[in-house]
Amino acid sequence: MxxxxxxxxxxxxxxxxxxxxxxxxxxxxIFGLLGPNGAGKTxxxxxxxxxxxxxxxxxxxxxxxxxxxxxxxxxNVGIVPQELAIYxxxxxRENVTFFARLYGLKxxxxxxxxxxxxxFTGLADREKQFPKKFSGGMKRRLNIACAIAHQPxxxxxxxxxxxxxxxxxxxxxxxxxxxxxxxxxxxYTSHYMEEVEELCSRVAIMDQGRIIAQGTKEELKALxxxxxxxxxxxxxxxxxxxxxxxxxxGVNEATIAENTVTLLATKNTVSIGRVVDVINxxxxxxxxxxxxxxxxxxxxxxxxxxxxxx
Amino acid sequence: xxxxxTIFYYTLLRNLRDTGETVLQMVVFPIVLIFILGNALGGxxxxxxxxxSEIGYVRLDQGPxxxxxxxxxxxxEIAKLLNVNQVDSRQQGLxxxxxxxxxxxxxxxxxxxxxxxxxxxxxxxxxxxxxSPFRAMVIENILExxxxxGNTLQALTSMGVEQPEFVFAGGIIEDKSISxxxxxxxxxxxxxxxxxxxxVMYGALYAxxxxxxxxxxxxxxxxxxxxxxAAQQYIGLVLANVLTVFGQVxxxxxxxxxxxxxxxGDNLPLVLLIxxxxxxxxxxxxxxxxMLVQDERRASSIISTITVISTxxxxxxxxVNIPGVAGLIQYLSPNYLAQTAIFNxxxxxxxxxxxxxxxxxxxxxxxxxxxxMVAERRAIR
Ligand SMILES: Nc1ncnc2c1ncn2[C@@H]1O[C@H](COP(=O)(O)OP(=O)(O)O)[C@@H](O)[C@H]1O
Ligand SMILES: [Mg+2]
Numbered sequence: 001m002x003x004x005x006x007x008x009x010x011x012x013x014x015x016x017x018x019x020x021x022x023x024x025x026x027x028x029x030i031f032g033l034l035g036p037n038g039a040g041k042t043x044x045x046x047x048x049x050x051x052x053x054x055x056x057x058x059x060x061x062x063x064x065x066x067x068x069x070x071x072x073x074x075x076n077v078g079i080v081p082q083e084l085a086i087y088x089x090x091x092x093r094e095n096v097t098f099f100a101r102l103y104g105l106k107x108x109x110x111x112x113x114x115x116x117x118x119x120f121t122g123l124a125d126r127e128k129q130f131p132k133k134f135s136g137g138m139k140r141r142l143n144i145a146c147a148i149a150h151q152p153x154x155x156x157x158x159x160x161x162x163x164x165x166x167x168x169x170x171x172x173x174x175x176x177x178x179x180x181x182x183x184x185x186x187x188y189t190s191h192y193m194e195e196v197e198e199l200c201s202r203v204a205i206m207d208q209g210r211i212i213a214q215g216t217k218e219e220l221k222a223l224x225x226x227x228x229x230x231x232x233x234x235x236x237x238x239x240x241x242x243x244x245x246x247x248x249x250g251v252n253e254a255t256i257a258e259n260t261v262t263l264l265a266t267k268n269t270v271s272i273g274r275v276v277d278v279i280n281x282x283x284x285x286x287x288x289x290x291x292x293x294x295x296x297x298x299x300x301x302x303x304x305x306x307x308x309x310x
Numbered sequence: 311x312x313x314x315x316t317i318f319y320y321t322l323l324r325n326l327r328d329t330g331e332t333v334l335q336m337v338v339f340p341i342v343l344i345f346i347l348g349n350a351l352g353g354x355x356x357x358x359x360x361x362x363s364e365i366g367y368v369r370l371d372q373g374p375x376x377x378x379x380x381x382x383x384x385x386x387e388i389a390k391l392l393n394v395n396q397v398d399s400r401q402q403g404l405x406x407x408x409x410x411x412x413x414x415x416x417x418x419x420x421x422x423x424x425x426x427x428x429x430x431x432x433x434x435x436x437x438x439x440x441x442s443p444f445r446a447m448v449i450e451n452i453l454e455x456x457x458x459x460g461n462t463l464q465a466l467t468s469m470g471v472e473q474p475e476f477v478f479a480g481g482i483i484e485d486k487s488i489s490x491x492x493x494x495x496x497x498x499x500x501x502x503x504x505x506x507x508x509x510v511m512y513g514a515l516y517a518x519x520x521x522x523x524x525x526x527x528x529x530x531x532x533x534x535x536x537x538x539x540a541a542q543q544y545i546g547l548v549l550a551n552v553l554t555v556f557g558q559v560x561x562x563x564x565x566x567x568x569x570x571x572x573x574x575g576d577n578l579p580l581v582l583l584i585x586x587x588x589x590x591x592x593x594x595x596x597x598x599x600x601m602l603v604q605d606e607r608r609a610s611s612i613i614s615t616i617t618v619i620s621t622x623x624x625x626x627x628x629x630v631n632i633p634g635v636a637g638l639i640q641y642l643s644p645n646y647l648a649q650t651a652i653f654n655x656x657x658x659x660x661x662x663x664x665x666x667x668x669x670x671x672x673x674x675x676x677x678x679x680x681x682x683m684v685a686e687r688r689a690i691r
Pocket of ligand 2: 038040041043082158159
């Protein structure tokens, strides 16, 4: 286990920010911590890295209890904070060098690895510029460069793609994959379901301080995905249609709204051809038909009764 | 050590880069103020403030220059400032000085006229009470104007005498905390010191902004996750800010000394040491404030207000004379401690007073940093 937490608890006044959180992150994976704003993701990370002291529970990183100041552990962790933590009045290269030095790099190795980090985040040709002049995406990438120059074994990223253009976002997601391929274990926090779905092998879903589900993506989907949704757009609606569709084998529920029919069906049991035949028999045409597989979004929806993003 | 140096180096780099507005505020602004207050307002600011000072006068010389001197003291202008009490002997004058009946004792020695007319150095002995340094400055200003003033000078030269050199003799009085002062600060000398000290107080703003970004807020948090100990981070930041403000002090002192001839005295190392202590104190104050309120903007505005008040009660903008016990409030002003120590050093005041001021500053430094550390620990995390 690279990270293991046992019943972590943190309160801020009346707010129970983190409520008995148990996480286990193994070597070499990209682990996603998914949850809406205010779920307690940042607070959890702050306890992992010693910025916040837990009210109860334990943290172990690299198998060592992380209480107090352990340079050996810290040297091998890179943190990308949610809020930009770079100096506007130091150049991109100086920013990366500053943090790399704090992580103990020096001499030739310092220069090489700083250059690599800048290269890696696509900032090499702007390394002499001040972040003042950077776009939001470039600042985010610099924020990441400062966390990776010392080549940590564990990289913790707290919503590294918030509020940036799609191009920078893709660049960042590619970088995360590459860092992982080069051997780093990644804890990736986000409230974007798509990112976590795309990037991570295992996921924990967090809401109101609690981990409500944890496992591989498939395991999580299996939790809710006994059913699939079939959404059909029709040219015209006949009100006997609902009952006729319910009679089709595998269909558990059918609803109509305007000229769209939504079926809830047991997974992989419904014959789509049969459904279309029934519709055609009522004199209506199928304009579009969509079989929706479960997503992490629907997992979240099912487990919490609300959407991930409002 | 390497970690402290890294924090120190990059903080200093950022402070130095942050030119433009900061240099304007921290260096150009005080220099301009020294110039304006020292010249434009210099001639007028004392008289309405000070009122009449009682002085004792011992005349042992019967010669003509002493007559001129008495005529000079009896002049209308002088009468507004000085009330001259004839005293028979030095001993009697010193007793009056001790009893605070007079604030200064002026003596003309037996051979005063003789020596002036021979073109030799002619001491006018001035003994002042350290409790009234500003009145002493006024008196010494007046005496200097006697020597250098047009009428006197003309009279003396018409008598075939070269302009006499003005030297105060250093008469030491046994076991009394009464001392003779050396030269007299002109307005520009005065403002050179007070404006420099005021700038140092504003230097506390380096601490409020530096500490909040690099210690408390996002970047500070990030630094805390690296293998750097909080103490190293703290020390590196404080050292860089101290050095930044101290560098500005040196620029102001050098510029005002070379261009405006502001008198920084003979004991430059001691003056620099006092300035350095003041810088550390100001940084301590800024650090304490930001740790207490945990908010850069509020800390900065509190610091600015404190600086204005502290400069005011120390007489930084214009000399203030707070009578009686209320005068003790001046000791709460860091400016006052530093100014008094510097004036005392430059104008050869009693050394023990300098030591008291330095000790008070050291105490204040320990208190501010102590409170800052306690406040930081208590901040919720
Ligand atoms: N320093 C703090 N003081 C008080 N409440 C806080 C503090 N930090 C976080 N919280 C509260 O704790 C909860 C979790 O916040 P956070 O960990 O930032 O969530 P997330 O990162 O998932 O958006 C929120 O309700 C937030 O308001
Ligand atoms: Mg967060």
